[in-house]
Amino acid sequence: MQxxxxxxxxxxxxxxxxxxxxxxxxxxxxxxxxRAEVPTPRGADAIDRATADLCLSLAATHPVEAVGIAVAGLVSSDRETVMFAPNIHYRNHPIAARVRALLDDAMPVVVENDANAAGWAEFAHGGHGASDMLMLTIGTGVGGAIVADGRLLRGGCGAGAEVGHLQIVAEGEECGCGQRGCFEAYASGTALERHGVRAVEDRAPGAERLTELAHADGGLRGRHIAQAAAEGDAFALGLLDDLGEWIGRGAASLVAVVDPDVIVIGGGVASTGAPLFAGIERGLRRHLTGADHRPFPRIVPATFGNEAGILGAADLARAAVLTPA
Known part of the structure; x- marks a missing residue:
């Protein structure tokens, strides 16, 4: 590898x-x-091998000085080990050492949480003009990244900014993590879909278009709600507005702690646009203490889509080589 x-x-x-x-x-x-991609194989060893093979293929024609790996999970503070990644079944997995060995050279390999990587891409290259930034990625769950005074906040053991599990409703909806009342149980694409499904099942007045889409496609999905909203369906627009308000409500607690200049909203749900963002601003203003008596953070859509993890992981790996810990 070059x-x-x-x-x-x-x-x-x-x-x-x-x-x-x-x-x-x-x-x-x-x-x-x-750029290149492959399907994620099953098993930690197979994932390590596929990752190394991609790196070898790309670096064969483009010499590189470091490799950054973004993973949806908890990453150790030394950025070597994935402590917990439920989607790919990593448990205390030393992925940096494994991939480094497969590359068969002294190539620096750095691991990052995927939301942190995406957040850093937005901070470094997104053109948001801020030194203090909060990023929320709204997808199946809620991910987060915090940049304070130009530095990515990782926390004492590398598990900082797990904002999706901030509790916002005491003994509320059950979260996939096993707790109740988590931010992502109310402010994610999963929550949006859950409310839409309930409306269809309960034959809620106004949900006729969602019912049509659900019956035509074997069940309601988040994309159907986005489609109906794009068509101007009032019920779907209301669901997005409500989701936005929940996002704003959770963001208010985070803003009170980190005081960002800008809040960047990414993830698949962010592409639904104005109805969602109107709800976010309203929810933030309603729940942020002193909202009318302090600088109010800008709320903006993410600049980068699915490439943010690649960009941020590479940038952070490069920075680690230039300024090693």
Whole structure:
């Protein structure tokens, strides 16, 4: 594997997801100059091998100086081990050492939480013009990243910014983590879908369009709610507005702690646009103490979509080489 030493300082970013592993060569300006992906195989050893093979293939034509790996899970403070990643069944898995050995050289390999990687991409290359940033990724769950005074907040054991499990309703809806009342139980794509399904099952007045879409496709999914909202369906628009208010409510607690200049909203649900963002702002204003007497953070959509994990992982790996701990 070729280690790059030129002025472009390219790095490899890898984003390991539950269904695919995507990787790209990223230059210092945040541009992906070559990209590839493969389906995520079953088993930790197979995932390590697939990750290394992608790196070897990409670096064969584009020399790089570091590899950054983004994973949806808890990452150790030394950025070597995935302590817990439920989607790919990693438990205290030393992925950096395993991949480094498969690359068969001294290539630096750094592991990051995927939301942190995406957040760093937005901070470093998203053009948001802020030194303090909160990013929320709204998808199946709620992920987060916090940048304070230009530094990514990882926490004492590398598990900082797990914002989806902030409790916002005492003894509320059950979360996938086993607790009740978590932020993501109310403010995620899963929550949006749950409320839509309930409306269809209860034959709620106004939910006729959602019922049509559900019957035509074997059940209601989040994409059907987004489709109905794009068509102007009032019930679907209301569901998105309600979801936005829950996002704003949870964000209010986070803003009270970290005081960001900007809140970046990413993830698949963010693409639904204005109705969601109107709800977010209203929820934040309603629940943020002193909202009318303090600078109010800007709420903006993420600049990068599915490539954010690749960009951020590469950038953070490059930074680790330049300024090792």
């Amino acid at each position: 280690i790059g030493q030129d002025e472009h300082r390219a790095a490899l970013g890898v984003d390991i997801g539950g269904t695919k592993i995507a990787a790209g060569v990223v230059d210092a300006g945040g541009r992906i100059v070559r």
